[in-house]
Amino acid sequence: MLDTISMADQLTGNYKTVFEKADMYCLIEAGSTEEAEEKIMNLYDLLLQAQEENKPVEKIIGNNLEAFCKEYFAPIEEAKKKWYVFLTEGLYRIFKIIFICSIIWIFPFEGPHFGLDTKQNISIYILGIILGLGVLFFSSYFFKPLIFKSKKIKPVFLSFLILILFAGGVILMTFVSDYIIFEVKTSFLIVLSLSYVLIYLFLRSLYRYHKFGTIRKDSKEVIKSKKELKKQMKFFNKEVSHASMKKTIAKALAKRFETLQKKKQLTFSEFADKIRREQKQSKIVDLLLLLFFIAIILAPTIMEIIHSNLLEGLIFGTILTAVEVPIYLFFTKTTDKNYDYMVEILESCEKENIDLLEYQKFIQES
Amino acid sequence: MDATQLMKGILEGCVLAIIEKEETYGYQILSALEQGGFDSLSEGTLYPVLTRLDKNGYISCRRAKSPLGPIRKYYSITEEGRSYLQEFKETYKQITRQANHILFEHTQNNGKD
Numbered sequence: 001m002l003d004t005i006s007m008a009d010q011l012t013g014n015y016k017t018v019f020e021k022a023d024m025y026c027l028i029e030a031g032s033t034e035e036a037e038e039k040i041m042n043l044y045d046l047l048l049q050a051q052e053e054n055k056p057v058e059k060i061i062g063n064n065l066e067a068f069c070k071e072y073f074a075p076i077e078e079a080k081k082k083w084y085v086f087l088t089e090g091l092y093r094i095f096k097i098i099f100i101c102s103i104i105w106i107f108p109f110e111g112p113h114f115g116l117d118t119k120q121n122i123s124i125y126i127l128g129i130i131l132g133l134g135v136l137f138f139s140s141y142f143f144k145p146l147i148f149k150s151k152k153i154k155p156v157f158l159s160f161l162i163l164i165l166f167a168g169g170v171i172l173m174t175f176v177s178d179y180i181i182f183e184v185k186t187s188f189l190i191v192l193s194l195s196y197v198l199i200y201l202f203l204r205s206l207y208r209y210h211k212f213g214t215i216r217k218d219s220k221e222v223i224k225s226k227k228e229l230k231k232q233m234k235f236f237n238k239e240v241s242h243a244s245m246k247k248t249i250a251k252a253l254a255k256r257f258e259t260l261q262k263k264k265q266l267t268f269s270e271f272a273d274k275i276r277r278e279q280k281q282s283k284i285v286d287l288l289l290l291l292f293f294i295a296i297i298l299a300p301t302i303m304e305i306i307h308s309n310l311l312e313g314l315i316f317g318t319i320l321t322a323v324e325v326p327i328y329l330f331f332t333k334t335t336d337k338n339y340d341y342m343v344e345i346l347e348s349c350e351k352e353n354i355d356l357l358e359y360q361k362f363i364q365e366s
Numbered sequence: 367m368d369a370t371q372l373m374k375g376i377l378e379g380c381v382l383a384i385i386e387k388e389e390t391y392g393y394q395i396l397s398a399l400e401q402g403g404f405d406s407l408s409e410g411t412l413y414p415v416l417t418r419l420d421k422n423g424y425i426s427c428r429r430a431k432s433p434l435g436p437i438r439k440y441y442s443i444t445e446e447g448r449s450y451l452q453e454f455k456e457t458y459k460q461i462t463r464q465a466n467h468i469l470f471e472h473t474q475n476n477g478k479d
Contacts, residue, residue, distance in 0.1 A: 010435075039413070041436055042392060042409075042413065042438075042439065043409065044436050045391075045393065045432055045434070045436040045437075045438050046393050046396070048434050048436060049393045049432075049434060050393070059400065059405075060396070060408060060409050061408050061410065062406070062410065067410070068408055068409070069410075071408075071410035071411065071414075074414070228429070229437070232429060232431070232437045236436065236437055243435075
């Protein structure tokens with residue numbers, strides 16, 4: 001998925017506004033499909049180049065942004081308009097979820113048939129479909145036109161509204177589903193959902209084989225080219241996020257230096273030393289945190305091995321590691337990277353003999 | 367009259383002619399069209415033209431990193447595209463000759479009579 005927030009951060013003024021609005025329009029219309037991402041990347045490239053050459057944004061998009069978006073994203077909208085594709089694909093996704101949930105549902109029951117003879121309340125699935133369609137409808141008919149209505153309405157605000165609407169819907173849905181009861185036998189749900197999924201996959205494979213000569217989504221050449229594009233996009237995302245982070249951190253660093261200067265009459269080199277010291281301290285804290293995480297994984301695992309057996313203990317340890325490692329990485333990587341960026345910025349300033357405000361201007365221009 | 371509709375038909379040939387000169391990309395094509403007088407044209411019109419030319423096999427595209435960072439599509443003409451362009455040029459000449467005759471010469475002669 002493209003990091004469009006960092007991408008927008010590299011643009012300024014009208015170029016940024018146009019990019020953000022077009023991105024929001026595309027998100028409502030197409031989600032984050034490969035085709036949509038490619039179009040967003042193409043628009044970003046054009047706007048970045050126009051900004052570089054001080055070419056008016058109107059030369060790229062014309063005088064009407066809404067008309068431009070309609071024309072530019074038209075092929076994606078047309079593909080969405082095929083109701084039978086929307087319906088069959090939508091049902092495939094829903095039945096896939098129902099099948100997985102039903103399988104998970106039957107296992108805790110003991111006995112020869114597990115929970116196959118039990119009944120499930122399917123109102124949660126029905127309400128889920130209604131909620132999904134409702135959010136789609138609201139986004140398309142109420143929020144989408146708002147993107148172009150006023151300059152004051154920021155796309156981020158609209159994204160937030162959609163998120164609130166969805167979260168509110170989910171809370172309401174779980175609450176209401178307790179009062180609306182549609183009970184269906186689990187075995188029937190499993191047979192129905194599995195049948196639909198299998199028939200859909202079979203027909204889709206037939207169609208693809210007929211069209212592309214392979215049962216996969218595209219021909220071998222297209223798959224190869226998509227893989228290459230994915231790799232390039234990943235690399236680009238890393239670079240653009242790096243540039244955006246550097247920009248944000250330079251700004252925060254300049255603000256911090258200004259505040260400290262007012263309080264303590266700190267010189268720039270003293271400030272740089274202070275940040276370097278903080279970086280070292282942060283590394284020590286990271287090491288302690290690592291030891292702590294190892295301890296909280298090892299101790300319960302050893303206890304589990306002692307109380308049950310080696311295999312169960314190892315499974316327990318693996319699950320615990322899988323849960324705790326991402327938490328550990330989240331806590332350490334961000335702060336670590338921030339300090340790395342800070343030191344890199346300060347070193348650049350020292351090397352070029354410029355202050356933080358000049359550095360900010362320099363990266364803005366470059 | 368809406369000039370855009372009239373332009374769309376000949377745009378395909380013009381874009382192909384620009385790509386024929388050298389491997390190029392969206393922004394450069396847009397600038398070349400602008401210099402050639404298509405100054406009210408936006409990317410919204412150009413992108414579908416490029417997609418159509420690509421789908422028909424008249425151009426091929428490769429993706430590479432642009433000097434400013436983003437992944438850019440670079441277009442070049444194929445052999446099929448070259449022969450289509452040749453065909454397009456001949457048809458265009460023929461149609462404009464006929465149209466010129468009816469729209470201007472024919473009317474002038476009528477005026478003289």
